[in-house]
Structures are given as C-alpha cells and as structure tokens.
Amino acid sequence: MGDAxxxxxxxxxxxxxxxxxxxxxxxxxxxxxxxxxxxxxxRSTQTVQAGLGIETVEKLPPRIRRPVLYQDGPxxxxxxxQTARFFTPRRVDEHYRELMTRVAEEQVxxxxxxxxxxxxxxxxxxxxxxxxxxxxxxxxxxxxxRRLERFFPExxxxxxxxxxxxxxxxxxxxxxxxxxxxxxxxxAIRAHRRRERDDLxxxxxxxxxxxxxxxxxxxxxxxxxxxxxxEFICVAAWHLFDDPALRERYRxxxxxxxxxxxxxxxxLEPVVGRLSRRTTGPVEIGGMRVDAGELITxxxxxxxxxxxxxGDDPLLLRPGRALGLGPGAAGLAFGDGAHRCPGAGVAVLExxxxxxxxxxxxxxxxxxxxxxxxxxxxxxxEIRNLTVSVPARR
Numbered sequence: 001m002g003d004a005x006x007x008x009x010x011x012x013x014x015x016x017x018x019x020x021x022x023x024x025x026x027x028x029x030x031x032x033x034x035x036x037x038x039x040x041x042x043r044s045t046q047t048v049q050a051g052l053g054i055e056t057v058e059k060l061p062p063r064i065r066r067p068v069l070y071q072d073g074p075x076x077x078x079x080x081x082q083t084a085r086f087f088t089p090r091r092v093d094e095h096y097r098e099l100m101t102r103v104a105e106e107q108v109x110x111x112x113x114x115x116x117x118x119x120x121x122x123x124x125x126x127x128x129x130x131x132x133x134x135x136x137x138x139x140x141x142x143x144x145x146r147r148l149e150r151f152f153p154e155x156x157x158x159x160x161x162x163x164x165x166x167x168x169x170x171x172x173x174x175x176x177x178x179x180x181x182x183x184x185x186x187x188a189i190r191a192h193r194r195r196e197r198d199d200l201x202x203x204x205x206x207x208x209x210x211x212x213x214x215x216x217x218x219x220x221x222x223x224x225x226x227x228x229x230x231e232f233i234c235v236a237a238w239h240l241f242d243d244p245a246l247r248e249r250y251r252x253x254x255x256x257x258x259x260x261x262x263x264x265x266x267x268l269e270p271v272v273g274r275l276s277r278r279t280t281g282p283v284e285i286g287g288m289r290v291d292a293g294e295l296i297t298x299x300x301x302x303x304x305x306x307x308x309x310x311g312d313d314p315l316l317l318r319p320g321r322a323l324g325l326g327p328g329a330a331g332l333a334f335g336d337g338a339h340r341c342p343g344a345g346v347a348v349l350e351x352x353x354x355x356x357x358x359x360x361x362x363x364x365x366x367x368x369x370x371x372x373x374x375x376x377x378x379x380x381x382e383i384r385n386l387t388v389s390v391p392a393r394r
Contacts, residue, residue, distance in 0.1 A: 006316060007315035007316070008239070008243075008268070009269060009315060010235055010238050010239065010269060010370070010372070010383075011269055011381045012372075013273060021037045021286045022037050022285055022288050028294070028295070029295045030290055030294055030295065030296040032286070032296060032297065032298045033299050033302040034286055035303050035306035035309040035331070036286070036308075037285050038303040038332055038336070040283075040285050041277055041283075041285055042275065042277070042339070043338075044277075046280050046283045047277035047278065047279050047283065048073075048277065049069070049071075049072060049277065049278075050277055050278040051274070051377060064216075065209065066216075067219075068217065069224065069339070070220075072338070076338060077338060082203065084342065086199070086200065087345065087346060092346055096130055096133065096349075097349070099129065099130060100126070100130060103126050103129045103130070103354075104126060104353045104354040104357045104358075107122040107358075108358060111358070111390055112361070112390060112393075115391075116387055116388065117389075118384070118385075118386070118388075119237055119366075119386040119387070119388050120230060120386065122358075123230045123234055123351075124148075124149075124226065125145065126229075126233070126353075127226040127227075127229040127233075128144065130229075130346065131221060131222060131226050131229075131343075132144070133199070134200060134343075135201060135218055135221050135222075136192060136199035136200055136201035136202060137188050137201075138188065138191075140183060141187070144183070147176070147184065148180075150176050150179070151177075152226075181211070181215050184218070185214060185218050186211065189214060192205055200221065201218075204217060224341065224343065225347070228380075229347045229351065231382055232266060232271050232351055233351045233355065234370075235271075235381075236262050236266070237358070237388075238383065239265050240355070241366040243317070246317065247359065250355075251356075251360070259348050259349070260320060261319040263328065263329035263330040263333075264318065265317060267310070267330050268305075268315065268317060269301075270301055270304055270330075270331070270332075271333070271381065272300060272380050273299065273300050273378065273381075274297055274298070274299060274300065274378050274379035274380075275298040275332075276297050276298070277298070279292050279294045280292060280293075300331075300332050301379065309331075330344070361390050363390050365388070365389055365390075366386060366387065366388055367387045368386065
C-alpha cells in the first residue's frame with residue numbers, strides 16, 4: 001500500500017505502509033507495521049512499557065510507587081484487576097451515562113446561547129467532567145480546566161538543565177504539578193479521608209498510597225482519559241461535518257450503530273499513533289528474533305490499516321467492517337494486552353453522547369480551517385480551530 005491509495009484521513013502522518021510488517025531502523029529500533037505482529041508485541045510477557053516519559057518516572061525514589069501506566073508484571077496486573085470495576089459496561093451505563101448526558105446538554109446550551117464555540121473546548125469539558133468523577137476529583141477549587149490546559153500544553157518542551165528553554169519547561173511543569181496538587185488533589189484526598197467513596201482516590205487511599213502517588217495517578221488518568229478523548233471527539237466531528245452521507249447515517253442510527261461508526265473513525269485516526277515497548281528477554285515477532293533490551297515501536301496508524309485484517313480500502317471509512325483479528329472495531333487504537341486502555345468504553349460512549357446531541361441541532365455547521373499539530377513521541381495529534389456554530393436566534 002503506497003501514497004497513491006485513496007484515503008479520507010484528516011490527519012496526515014506521512015507516507016503509508018512500507019509493506020514490511022516488522023523491520024529494524026537505522027537507529028536500531030524495531031518497527032512494527034503489521035497487525036498480527038503488533039498484537040504479539042503488546043501481548044508479550046517479555047516486553048515492558050517504554051516511552052511516555054517513563055525515563056523520568058524511573059528516576060523517582062524506589063519508595064514511591066509508579067502510576068499504573070508505568071508498571072508491568074504481577075503488580076500491574078493486580079492493580080488493573082482491582083480497578084477494573086470502575087470501567088465495566090454496567091458501571092459505565094449506571095454511573096456515568098447520566099453525568100455524560102447532563103454535561104453534553106450543558107455544552108449544547110453553550111452553543112445555542114453563544115451561537116458558536118470551539119469544539120476542543122466543548123469536548124475537553126466533557127472529558128474532564130467524566131474522568132474527574134471516575135477519579136474522585138470532585139472537591140476542586142474553580143479553574144480545573146485551566147490548570148489542566150497549562151499542564152497539557154499544545155507545544156511541549158523538553159525538560160533539562162542544558163538550556164534556558166529546558167530549564168524554563170522544567171520549572172513551569174513543577175509549578176503546574178503544585179497547582180493541581182494544592183487546588184484539586186489535596187482537597188479530594190482530605191474529603192475522601194473524611195468519607196470513603198466508590199472511586200479511584202478512595203481505592204488508592206485504601207491501598208496505602210501517599211499523596212504524591214495519588215497525584216501521579218490522577219495526572220496519568222487525566223492524560224489518558226481527558227486529553228485523548230478530546231482529540232477523538234474532534235476528529236470524529238470533523239469526519240461527520242465533511243461527509244454528508246456519513247453524517248446522516250450517524251444521525252439516523254441507533255446507539256449501537258453510532259458507537260460502531262465512531263470506532264471505525266478511531267481505527268482510521270488513532271489518537272495515539274505510536275506505542276513503545278522494550279524487551280526483557282528474547283522474543284519472536286513476526287517470525288523475526290528480537291533480543292533482550294531492544295526497543296520496539298508499534299505504528300498503530302499503519303497497523304490499523306493492515307489490509308489482511310481490515311479488508312479492502314483500509315484507508316476509507318467502512319462502518320461495520322469485520323476485522324479478522326483484534327479486540328474490537330477500533331483495531332489497536334486502544335492498545336492491546338496488559339496495557340489496553342481500560343476506559344475504552346467510557347471514551348466511545350461519551351463521544352457519542354456529546355456528538356449525537358450536537359448534530360441534532362438545526363443548522364449546525366463548522367467554520368474555520370482545522371489546525372492539526374503533532375506530538376512526535378507518541379505519534380499523536382491535536383485538532384484546534386474547529387468552530388461549531390448555529391444560526392442566530394430571532
């Protein structure tokens with residue numbers, strides 16, 4: 001599959017598949033572009049997390065427990081087992097759907113009242129309110145959204161003491177950590193110590209976690225559940241605005257079909273396009289031997305377009321297509337194996353709850369030229385300047 005193949009992707013990540021499912025780059029990194037090989041990597045017990053800032057986390061004192069995202073092995077599996085109850089389909093439907101509906105209707109009211117709004121703002125508010133309920137960040141001082149925007153800026157620097165820019169980035173992020181701790185996490189911890197609740201913070205307190213460890217987990221869940229969902233909602237809306245037939249199909253569909261349609265968009269446009277693992281022992285990936293200590297990068301955007309799995313026209317939207325392998329209609333957009341995103345069902349449902357209500361508005365349209373920026377370390381994207389509007393009331 002080359003550059004000439006027809007595609008409806010909004011996010012241009014460069015040249016398409018090389019045709020080789022597993023290869024080794026000039027820098028020594030193994031690159032996986034085939035679906036079956038990617039699942040082998042992500043499900044292997046001989047690989048551990050790499051990238052995602054894990055080098056910084058590894059410098060923490062041994063006494064501080066790492067956030068679950070950076071754990072591997074039995075400890076990680078036990079943490080996932082204990083927190084799985086927060087993400088079951090029944091839990092999502094009974095505990096989060098009503099919240100999603102309320103927040104979505106509030107965002108629709110914002111559009112009606114002002115006549116226009118940035119979709120990235122609407123979707124970020126939606127994601128924040130849902131994830132903060134799962135975590136237990138329900139005692140924050142005003143301004144949580146702004147604090148999170150500062151912590152997850154559009155342009156990331158590279159921390160360090162070798163340049164003025166690096167030093168500035170390091171100091172700024174430390175200040176952002178402190179702001180979130182003082183205004184959001186510490187008040188929540190104090191409230192949960194007075195009265196136990198059925199959420200992540202209560203679980204972490206019962207597990208003996210320190211304030212610093214709880215702060216780390218809260219920010220990890222914020223990155224995984226708030227930032228990525230914002231981009232998912234934006235790219236899905238972009239496709240719906242640009243494809244009238246797809247939009248009408250979405251508007252007319254019942255919820256199961258709408259969810260499947262959104263997952264097909266996510267298969268085509270995974271928010272995180274690179275997943276990295278490091279081998280702890282020799283493994284065989286796609287018929288090739290990879291020694292211990294090697295770095296492997298899974299190119300999710302290319303893996304999800306593997307024609308041997310997704311069938312014909314892998315770069316076009318075909319809602320309802322049957323995947324030959326994999327955990328679901330979104331391909332490996334939520335990962336796979338021990339580190340598969342536990343909140344996949346939450347993200348897809350909240351995207352649908354917001355978008356189905358937005359697209360029910362009479363005269364809804366999009367203005368402006370969407371601006372796409374990239375985070376090269378994860379192959380991720382951010383979409384801004386997607387302005388939704390409705391006709392002015394008379």
